[in-house]
Amino acid sequence: MRLEVEITGKTFRSATSGTHEVLAPLKFALHSGEVGVLIGPSGCGKSTMLRIILGLDHEFQGRIARPPQARIGMVFQEPRLLPWRSVEQNVRLAAPDVTDAKLSELFRILELEAHRSHFPGELSLGLARRVALARAFAVEPDLLVLDEPLASLDDALAGRLRDEIATLVASRPVMTLLVTHSLDDAVRLGDRLFFLSPRPARILAEVPIAIPRDARADAEIAAIKAGLARRIQGEQGDERAGRDVS
């Protein structure tokens, strides 16, 4: 399976100030088993791009090729749980085929066992995010889309969930698209990192990480990050220089 994204433009019409451009032309593809990471400043258009890729927004210029039978697991930026259904029902409604064993395992990993029968209104934001993760994992997706899934979790838990995402990605051929502000998450999980510009978003740099995910020890990760930091500074220098000229 393969996801092809070729967006040539996306503009929003705002009530007061006419139109504004959110996405500049951008193009990339993602294969099964690959994790693409989108990194960019707040408000640059990442969530907008994800909505387009998921087929929730059709008003854009360009083309998305997504295998029509692909099962999608999505963690939205905000949890988007059904407030009138319990935690367990929320997961089961999205993933009716999930087995009891699989569900129990997910709840154990995400430390949600005690909250199975709670309603979302009784959860903290971090707990609700974990339920959203459980829901996305439970569908056994072919395309997993995660919009800042580890925000508002403590470092230890975020680390464990990151490992969990890595395990899931390794266990099944799944295309994963991850939005994050954390370079650490990006480097630990990603196969290819896409650095986005401020609005309108375009891809500033596409950085593949050659070392397999499970072979990335702390030393390699530090090295990759150092390399990236140099590169980003370079790019920003170029950007500034480019702007000065124009």
Place this chain on the structure above:
Amino acid sequence: MLRLLSFALFLLIWWIAALFVGGAKLPSPPAVLEVMIAEASSGALFLHLGATLARVALAFVLAMSLGSAIGYLMGRVRLADKLGDPWLILLLNLPALVVIVLAYIWAGLTEAAAIAAIAINKLPTAVVTLREGTRALDRSLDEMASVFAMPRWRAFRHVVLPQLAPYIAAAARSGLSLVWKIVLVAELLGRPNGVGFEIGVAFQLFDTPRLLAYSLTFAAVVLVIETLLVQPFEARATRWRPRAA
């Protein structure tokens, strides 16, 4: 406890007023109770009450289901809203009496005409309430359902319906109180039985005890149905909301 006290106070005021005004215009509580018991033991009370309740139930169900469906459609589809809006405004402003009289003229003094007239009176408020509820639906949850490829019916039942439930409950509550009032008029004008018919007869004979016996029994039945049926449904519909302890 306080409710009971309040009710006792009501009886007391009624009794005192009856003493001042006189039995012909305002009979005392025992006199009314006597008529109630007589009518109940002859079976007439239950017959008329039953006829009225059956009409209420039919008209209510008809108006609620039709009104909810139309309201949902108008909330979802802009074209339906544009087309339906003038009709809605017309129906909302049409006096109940006009609808009832016209229904009897056009469809004869029939049961169907009575029920249709009552339902038509209730219909527009149900439509308006449900349209409001549909417009307030959370789009982000619709998106969630579509991303996870929930089948239509499951999404409707678990995502949409719970959001509409408070609006359905509100429409049911206000609609029921409207139907209670209109059914009596419809019966008075064109039915040979029911509480409205009996009140009409009592009015012609200036039989105040009988009039009060029927209307108070009817009011009591309404009260019981409201507390036993409508309120529990409302509570159930909003059960998931976190309550302040």
